[in-house]
Amino acid sequence: MTTSEISATVLAEVSRRLPLVLSAGKEAGQLTLRYFQQDNFTVEKKGDASPVTIADRSAEQLIRQRVAEHFPTDGIIGEEFGRTEGTSGFNWILDPIDGTKSFISGVPMYGTMVGVEFEGRSLAGLVYIPGLDEGVYASSGQGTFHFKGTSQPRRCFVSKKPQLSDGLFVTSQVDTFAKRGGQGAFEAVQKLAYITRTWGDCYGYMLVATGRAEVMIDPILNVWDAAAVQPIIEEAGGTFTDWNGVPTIHTGDAVATNGLVADEVLSITKRFPRTL
Known part of the structure; x- marks a missing residue:
């Protein structure tokens, strides 16, 4: 499915969800800073031996709560708490801390990621780096925007280097x-x-x-x-x-x-x- 093949109705529904993608994602990312470079959490091992902390779990729970409040018929797929089925056709796909090992090590280049998927294709997304207070977001057909701190988000583009x-x-x-x-x-x-x-x-x-x-x-x-x-x-x-x-x-x-x-x-x- 390309952007041109997506119906106007679906694109409008994606745009309607984008404000929550941004607000919930940023809120969850900021929550992780309560634990970042602190000694107030323990590191556990999941079944696949990857690490997890209270910051991962708390951040995902926060986003799940916000989605349930605003779009209760949407599904949710999260790294820490699995899948919650929905009926709308839209799925929120969550990675509360992408780069948990970096987070544990005190490296600020970890991020909170929120995507919105429909019929197998992701149509909106946020990557937020809370340790740098910087991120990028996009919604299909609307461009990608870069923000840092409280500055106004600006349209951004890939490089033009040819090789x-x-x-x-x-x-x-x-x-x-x-x-x-x-x-x-x-x-x-x-x-x-x-x-x-x-x-x-x-x-x-x-x-x-x-x-x-x-x-x-x-x-x-x-x-x-x-x-x-x-x-x-x-x-x-x-x-x-x-x-x-x-x-x-x-x-x-x-x-x-x-x-x-x-x-x-x-x-x-x-x-x-x-x-x-």
Whole structure:
């Protein structure tokens, strides 16, 4: 489904939800700061051995409460509390802290992510970095906007660098390439790029959307890691796909680019199917 194929009614419903995407997402992100760089929380391990804290859970609960108050027939999919079925066809997809390990380590580049999905495609999203009080958001057909602090949000766009040799490649954690059998993909993209950094998580996608990085690659991710990002990258003029070039949030990996380097990057990632 492309933006041109989405009905005006659906787009209007997405726009109606965008204010809550922003307010609830920012409120939840600010809640995490009560615990950030403090010693007032413990770190637990989930079933998949990934870490979780009271900040993750409290932030997701807050967003869930706001959605239930304002759009009670919408579904919710969250990293910490699973799925709540709805009847409207719209699903809110939540990652209360994207980059929990960064959060635990006191690194401010973690983020709160909120996406709104309809019929398999994410149509609105927020990436908010509470430690920097900075973020990006988008709604299909309305553009992507960047904000910092109390400044007025400004329309933002991906960069115009035509090749990766001039650009910045960002990712989250290098060893995840090997976990999915794609270490060669990392090495090949890094070799082509002007500079590589592992700032990653949702912060990396924000860099692409605001023209400060040319490509962000995730070898392994969940739907809540991707849902907010798809509309943000696309509305900024870039591409958001899986490693095979399919524009989706559902296949467990992702490549976000400024569009101009997409073919260059995908020609590499397509050679490395998942071996998990």
